[in-house]
Amino acid sequence: MTSRQELTQNGAATSVDKTLEREIQLAKKIQYKLLNGKKPTMLSGEISGLSVPARNIGGDYFDFYPLQDGRIRIIIGDVMGKGIPAAMLMILARGAFRSAAEHTANPSETLTAMNNALYDDFRQLGSFVTVLCADWDPISMKLTYASAGHSLPIIVRATKELADLPTAKGIMLGGLSKQTYPQSEMVLAKEDLVFFYTDGIVEAQNSGKDAYRLERLQRLLVEASSRQAADIERIVVDDIHAFTEGMAQKDDITMVVLKV
Amino acid sequence: VLSLTVSNDIQNERTYIRIQGVLDISTIDTFKEQTLQTYEQLGSHGTLVVDYSGLEFIDSTGIGAILEIIYASKEYGFSVSFEGISEEIAEIFETIGVMRVLEAIIGNDA
Numbered sequence: 264m265t266s267r268q269e270l271t272q273n274g275a276a277t278s279v280d281k282t283l284e285r286e287i288q289l290a291k292k293i294q295y296k297l298l299n300g301k302k303p304t305m306l307s308g309e310i311s312g313l314s315v316p317a318r319n320i321g322g323d324y325f326d327f328y329p330l331q332d333g334r335i336r337i338i339i340g341d342v343m344g345k346g347i348p349a350a351m352l353m354i355l356a357r358g359a360f361r362s363a364a365e366h367t368a369n370p371s372e373t374l375t376a377m378n379n380a381l382y383d384d385f386r387q388l389g390s391f392v393t394v395l396c397a398d399w400d401p402i403s404m405k406l407t408y409a410s411a412g413h414s415l416p417i418i419v420r421a422t423k424e425l426a427d428l429p430t431a432k433g434i435m436l437g438g439l440s441k442q443t444y445p446q447s448e449m450v451l452a453k454e455d456l457v458f459f460y461t462d463g464i465v466e467a468q469n470s471g472k473d474a475y476r477l478e479r480l481q482r483l484l485v486e487a488s489s490r491q492a493a494d495i496e497r498i499v500v501d502d503i504h505a506f507t508e509g510m511a512q513k514d515d516i517t518m519v520v521l522k523v
Numbered sequence: 524v525l526s527l528t529v530s531n532d533i534q535n536e537r538t539y540i541r542i543q544g545v546l547d548i549s550t551i552d553t554f555k556e557q558t559l560q561t562y563e564q565l566g567s568h569g570t571l572v573v574d575y576s577g578l579e580f581i582d583s584t585g586i587g588a589i590l591e592i593i594y595a596s597k598e599y600g601f602s603v604s605f606e607g608i609s610e611e612i613a614e615i616f617e618t619i620g621v622m623r624v625l626e627a628i629i630g631n632d633a
Contacts (some may be wrong), residue, residue: 390587
C-alpha cells in the first residue's frame with residue numbers, strides 16, 4: 264500500500280469516527296429529552312425521575328402518564344443489555360407504554376397490552392425488558408402496581424418505617440406470550456415516600472467489588488424521606504458516588520421518587 | 524472472566540454446562556458460542572444441565588443468554604434443568620421470571 268493510499272484510508276476512518284460520534288451524541292440528546300419531558304401536574308404531592316446511563320446512552324427508562332381522572336400512571340424499566348442496542352429497544356418499550364396507558368384501565372392491563380405489543384419483536388431479537396407499572400391516585404391515596412419481572416418500589420412511611428408491600432409477580436416483557444400480570448395495592452398517607460428504582464443502584468460496585476445493596480439504599484431513604492423529591496434523588500446519587508468513589512459503573516442508574 | 528466446562532454423562536443422556544465466573548456482556552459471546560455447539564451435539568436427545576455453583580455475577584445480558592438456552596430446548600427438542608443456584612441468583616431468577624419461563628417451555632405451555 265502506498266503512503267497516499269494509507270493517508271486516504273486513515274482520513275476516511277477519521278471521518279466515519281466523527282460521524283459516528285456525532286450520531287451518538289445526537290442519540291444521547293434524544294434519549295435525554297424523552298426521559299426528561301414535562302413532569303405531570305399533581306393534585307397533591309410531587310413526583311420526579313432521574314436516569315444516569317453507565318455509557319453515553321442506556322436501556323433504563325421511566326415515564327409518567329397523567330390519566331383523565333387525576334391518577335398518574337408511572338413506569339420504570341430496564342431493557343436487557345447496554346448502550347445503543349438497549350436504547351433502541353427502550354424507545355420501543357416507551358412507545359408501547361404510551362399507547363397502552365391510553366386505553367387500559369390499570370397497571371395489570373397496561374403490562375399485558377405492552378407484552379402483547381412487544382413480544383414478537385423482543386423474542387426475535389433475543390431480548391426482554393423488566394418493568395414496574397403503578398397508578399397513583401391522589402384522591403383515594405391508593406398506589407396500585409404490577410410487575411413484569413421488576414423489583415417492587417421501596418415505601419418509607421411518614422413515620423420513617425419501611426412498608427411491607429404485597430407481592431405482584433409477573434414475568435418480564437418479551438419472555439412469554441399471552442401473559443397476565445397480578446396487581447396489588449397499598450393505601451398511602453401524606454408524606455409517605457415511594458421510591459421506584461432499577462438494579463443499577465443496588466448493584467453499583469466500589470473498587471473492592473462490594474455492591475451498594477438494597478439495605479444501604481433503604482437506610483438512606485429512611486434518613487432522607489422527609490426531604491423533597493428532587494433532594495432525595497440528589498442524596499441517592501451523591502451516596503452512590505461516595506460509595507463507588509467515582510468508579511465507572513457497568514449499569515444504568517434510574518429512579519422515580521413519589522412524595523405523597 | 525468466564526470459564527465453561529462442558530461434560531457428558533452418556534449413560535444418563537445428560538450434558539453438563541458448568542459456569543465459572545462472570546456471565547455478563549463482556550463474556551456473553553464466548554458463552555453463546557459454546558452453548559450453540561452443545562445444542563448441536565445434544566440434538567433432540569437428553570437433558571442439558573446448567574450448573575450455576577461457580578457463577579459469581581450475572582447481568583441482564585447473561586439472563587438473556589440463559590433464556591436463550593430455554594428457548595433453544597424447545598427448538599431442538601432437548602430438556603433443560605438447573606443446578607447449584609445460590610440464594611442470590613435464585614432471587615434474581617424469581618424476580619425476573621426465569622423459572623416461570625422454564626416451567627412454561629418445558630411444560631410446552633408457551
